Amino acid sequence: MGNDTLGPLTQALFNFVWTKVLFVRGSSIYVPDIILNGDPSRGFVSYDPYVVTSPLAPQSVNVAQSTRDTACLRLDTPQIPIGVGAPTLTLTNIKIVNLHAMQPIGGLTFPPAYKVAAQVQLGQLDGQAMPLTFATHDPTEVSFIFCQHCCVPDASTPPQCIPGQDFDNYGHGTFNASITQVTMNLSITVDPTNITVSAIDQIVVAFDPKAVTYQFTVEESGGEMGKEAMIAMVNAAIQTGISNNLVQDQINALFESSDLRNHLRDLINQALADALPHLPADARPLTAAH
Secondary structure, eight states, X not given: OOTTSOOHHHHHHHHHHHHHTTTSTTSSSOHHHHHHHOBGGGTBOOXXXXXXXXXXXXXXXXXXXXXXXXXXXOSSSSSOOEEOSOOEEEEXXXXXEOTTOEEEOSOOBOOTTTEEEEEEXXXXXXXXXXXXXXXXXXTTSOSEEEEEEEEEEOSSSSOOEEEEEEEEEEEEEEEEEEESOEEEEEEEEXXXXXXXXXXXXEEEEXXXXXXXXXXXXXXXXXXXXXXXXXXXXXXXXXXXXXXXXXXXXXXXXXXXXXXXXXXXXXXXXXXXXXXXXXXOGGGOSOOTTO
């Protein structure tokens, strides 16, 4: 064992807190309940549901030119409009639900440099499936916006846009998606002198994009484009976004927030402090060598 790796007693203490306290219903520090309900006494706010306050980055959709042109169909132009560039899909008014549904995957591992590595499964609680869900936050508002930039072409070959004859066609509706199994990986740095977590360095989630199920409704489509055409294009856009980690990146952005990481650090440290008095006297104070 390297001299910068936590010793066996310290490892045992961390494993005890991780598997017997933080994720055990009825314990004094039960992480799923605190994430769901918050804990004002510890300054911990509720993160479930978590409302995404800003629109997500628009996702470009790689579709054929004929499909782009369909999205631009209007009857009030001298020439049939054409699509310019790839259409985009933007998710907005979204909340993430069931963030509290989590349980540890096995025990901890202890890399060098006084690190602790942990895995947590999201989408499960007490052995029951509670899918991590993206849902519409305000039901009176739309949660996706589809946009195709268009123009009226001249008669040249290939056609060129007539200056000043461009416009955007929009469509919008509601969106939700769910993921039944998500793995969350945590990297933790320990202060070996005080046996406390000095930082949660990283939280990264991963899942198979094929495990994402989604539904959407189209409430309005721009121009003369039919609803069926809009549905086909929105479906292509969502599939592209999921393949490009749109959902995964948004969850990671939440878990990478300093507030959430610091709150989780404080919960682990409180659990460690509560457990220390119950250790045999000859095991306290712990040092990295123990």
